[in-house]
Amino acid sequence: MWRYLGKRLLVSVATVVGIVIIVFFIVRVLPGDAAVVRAGPYANDEKVQEIREQYGLDDPMLVQFKDYMADAFTGNLGVSIRTNGNVTEELLERLPASLELAFYSVLLAAVIGIPFGIVAAARKGTWVDGAARVFAVLGSSMALFWLGLLLIYFLFFRLRWFPGPIDRLAVGTEPPGTITGFYTIDAALRGQFGVMVEAFRYLALPVLTLGLVLAAPILKMVRASMIEALESEHVRTAKAIGVPYRQILFRDGFRNALLPVTTAIGIVFGYMLGGNIIVEFLFAWPGVGRYAYSAIQVNDLEALQGFVIVVGVLYVALNVVIDLVYAWIDPRIRLGTKVTA
């Protein structure tokens, strides 16, 4: 198992290096004058020249590459043009807000997708299955911003069930002191239950938007792998020797479907890291996605490049975690046998 993990870790490090190189390539090497883009549409020639010198864009490409790589691997993602702040620090400061949103969204997606997928597989071919399929197709063709706007219009503007899209908490509410960075958890730990409820109410609409869309791929994957598991020979044997149906469904079916389900949740998390720019912008959520949005508006390429690297690294880290979960779920991986499932 340790060999397996070591190998996976090595591949991950290589992928991170690849991501950092590709970002350099996109931002610096592609046609388009990086200094002109950074200076924005209204800059004069002197301003462009100033920026060129400030960011070392006049240096030979190889020197730029060396400096960039050295910076990236010491955790220095440069200085934002927009805020003049250190991009690494600014991103880390905003990360908890994004992670809290991501965590509850994926949780909601799993809570909808897994049971719905199991039922659809167990009742394959019935109307429940049909409904599941329509839900899955709708989910994969849904525009996050449209669903978000629909929810804002009905649940906020019409019904006033949830607060409007402004922030993580109402104006004037003091955030709980940071322990985990998740307002809901911090507030609970500090016994501020009013703040906790408020944090949940502000989370509701963005989480609903992301959760409903992300439930679709999870549902699809659970259904497909459950059907495969339920049609397997060991399930046929279990049925033949009279094992109760409920036990077959969960012990023989769901446990064997767990591996692909883990994959689906990983994919969904990755998708989330991109989709959250839209949702964070729409709900004025102060996370890394909104930071990237603000960066885009003023061509702040340093900040945007920092965001992309952070997203890439998170995604790779996530895949390592998923591999660990795999190894934990599936003894064949732990013990180093070939996996065919």
Place this chain on the structure above:
Amino acid sequence: MSYGGPVPPDYGDPHAPGERAEEYLAPEIAGEASALPLWRRKPLLVVGAVILGIYIVVAVLGPLFVGDPRVTDPANFYQGPSWDNLFGTDKFGRDVFARAVHAARLDITIGILIAFFAMVIGSAIGVVSGYFGGWVDEIVMRLTDVVLAFPGFVLALVLVAAIGNSIPNVVIAVTVAYIPYFIRLTRAQVLAERELEYVDGAKLAGNGPWRVAFRHVLPNSLGPSFVQAALVAGWAILTVAGLAFLGVGIRPPTAEWGVMVAEGAPDIITGQWWTALFPGGMIVAAAMAFQFIGDDLGADVL
């Protein structure tokens, strides 16, 4: 045309492109008799095709019948939906319906173009990678690994941000984000396909390796890619609109669905729902049509 000897049986041309397509398609689509009509067997496919057909008609003919999408009418701002303005008017008094119809031409074209380019480029790379293998394959696979380590949306976003906002740049950026899917898919098919006997036959008949790869193996490996292309066309529309919503790529005042949603979004919390929800609904319905088609075809192929 007998030369006196026994006439060899006619097996047809086993390498001809598309000859084996029926293996990828469900028997009923391949033309084998089935009791049920198509709309009963593949309801989603039929619904998707009908919706897409309507969109194509609207995209081609619609702009001839509606007004100018750019013309403003300050006296008539924020009018709700009515017979004169089916989708209402926006803050400048522009007709939302006229803009949405003009946008259909742009968005549908872009979606199909992206799927087409990504499929052509992706499957060409995929067949080289899969058929020839070796270090080329190794490099291609590592590259797709790295590209797929990004969420596609983020990759397209940073690409457009770096090369500049314009419609062609958006098409390039989103195409790049989807190419790896076609590379992977084609490569996997090619790996299975190249072991088949007709490939040996083609080689023995004296075809060079490139000819075998592109003329014989590739056409037989494209089945799943067509399904993928239908799905990608739908996702591409969502991606392009999502980027435009964030102010990336296609910018106001262009009549594009994502741009229209972005412009209309602030109106939602003051009650003018029509400026954003109508164009947004057009995006979702278009993406849905492609998903329906891809999903129903894919049930047999992927």
